Amino acid sequence: MISRSVCVFCGSRPGNDPAYGAEAEAVGRMLAENGWRLVYGAGDVGLMGTVARAAQAAGGETFGVIPTHLMKAEVGKTDLSTFVVTENMHERKKVMFMNSDAIVVLPGGAGSLDEFFEVLTWRQLHLHQKPIFLLNTAGFWNPLLALVDHVVDQGFADASLRELIRPKDTTAELNAALSTALS
8 A cells, every 4th residue: 555645747858967867766766665656747758767667666656647649759658557648738737746745846848847837836825735845956956946036036926935845955855855744
């Protein structure tokens, strides 16, 4: 029985820094070692595939959600513990969110940013209380954090917005934070 589930939003590409893949692999292992189910975008490419393969190799449960139109492009990973196909991207995000207890965002592109900002907005609007973590591998998210600070500084959001985002520099720091948040 899975006690908790962690939604991981991340890139469908590996990125240019090998550290991104190394941390994605460490996250997959860490989730499995804690008995936490990985909930993710069901792709077998980029950081998505890295996280899932690492979780599987460590004996973890995997719950993947992919929209029909991305089955080919993201190489839908059908050997997961649970594999869900949705009609569209919005439904994908909703299913992933609803089946998780915490959110972790690894490096990624526009899709990862969309996913992050949607769950952050929902949290800001008090629609959920799930913790939102950014794995800030090699400082990847520093520009995003600076942008959020700028939004606050310019009066477009309350300072509490920044407090909803929990950046962690390493998988070890993320593990400790998730252990506390999910206990």
